[in-house]
Amino acid sequence: MKKNYSLINFMKTYYPDSNIPMYLFSNDKCNFCVPEQDELTYPPSQYLQELFASKERISHCTTEYGIIFCSLKLDSMPNKHLVFGPVTTVPYSDSDLQHLYKDYMIPNNRRSDFNAFLRQIPCLSMNSLLKKCIFLNYCLHEEIISLEQLTSTGHVLAEDDTLADASLLLEETYQKKENEQHNRTYILEEEILKLVRTGDCEGLKKFAYSESNFHIGVTGSTALRQLKNNIIITTTLCTRAAIDGGLDYDTAYQLSDYFIQSSERLTSADRLTDLLGKISYTFTEKVAQAKTPVSTDERMQKAIRYIQQNTNQHLTVGDVADYVGFSKSYFSAYFKKTLGFSVSAFILRCKLEEGRELLQYTDRSISTISEFLCFSSQSHFHTAFKKQFGMTPSEYRRELSH
DSSP: OOTTOOHHHHHHHHHHHHOOOEEEEETTEEEEEESOOOGGGSOOHHHHHHHHHOOSSEEEEEOTTSOEEEEEEOSSSTTEEEEEEEEOSSOOOHHHHHHHHHHHTOOGGGHHHHHHHHHTSOOOOHHHHHHHHHHHHHHHHOOOOOHHHHSSTTOOOOTTTOSOOSOOOOOOOOOOOOGGGHHHHHHHHHHHHHHHHHTOHHHHHHOOOOGGGOOOOOOOSSHHHHHHHHHHHHHHHHHHHHHHTTOOHHHHHHHHHHHHHHHHHOOOHHHHHHHHHHHHHHHHHHHHHHTOOOOSOHHHHHHHHHHHHTTTSOOOHHHHHHHHTOOHHHHHHHHHHHHSSOHHHHHHHHHHHHHHHHHHHOOOOHHHHHHHTTOSOHHHHHHHHHHHHSSOHHHHHHHHHO
């Protein structure tokens, strides 16, 4: 930042575009703020302490009831910060207001003024607020920070929350927009669901959207309820898209149950936001792992799902042919012509994919897994697994523990 650069003028110029309250703190004292206000509406001290305690350039905190604050550490002098907030993803409910009155210590005769102050602030997601801080940081310090550095994108959940050790893409709830933008929202939603259906993990990582084009609406009476309802909505849409993409029903609905049940157990806005961000990528990854070709032939899809759902059976080509109502010879030829590989090869592949998941997500022994999947011997499972994945079951499990 140039020596003659006026930070206060910068704040005055930026605020009309964002309408997010901004505070300039030096050594825990507020020296300037926009919009003009008295100390009553300064961010509560307990959240300032949490923000200032961070060693990161940009930090954020979320109240137990889902209100967001953010801070940008400044180079111009020690212990100097720009603070933003409060921000909420949905309009304030009566419950939110009661929490805020308590946190801000608002007397009864000032609550009307405080409510008017809150109404000036747009509804934003945490992602949107962090993006604004990233932009301001570059303007002030010419330093590039990615959103992934500030969020849990690319990191797994805590051990009791996780389903996969894979990079997961954060998809936040989005700010409320005007009705004329809804058509664009549908197009964006379809683009995301198409990536889920096709198992295109890389495409989903690269997918770019603007919150100004995306609308999810007000689905809950509070910020926490909004997040939980958005998890339910997103999970439902992704479940259907994943099944359309070839993911078997059992896996899809088990995953759906996991996300929805997890959301109801959580009471932290941060952890709910983290969970929401993992949904579409997890479903996309599962579709990619299944590597199931999509056929418009309903009988082929019926056969595929039957195989996926019976990996723990002594499944033969004849069994599958009988299930879909074909002779064994005709079905074998038709399956390979339609999908490009044999029925027996697909049965083996499904068993091995199931074996890989059991190795990753359970502590069952390799011999137990081999027997469960009906391999003729543990040696057969060992050989087939290594041929498919380039390492033995033991090597795969050791690699996961590193």
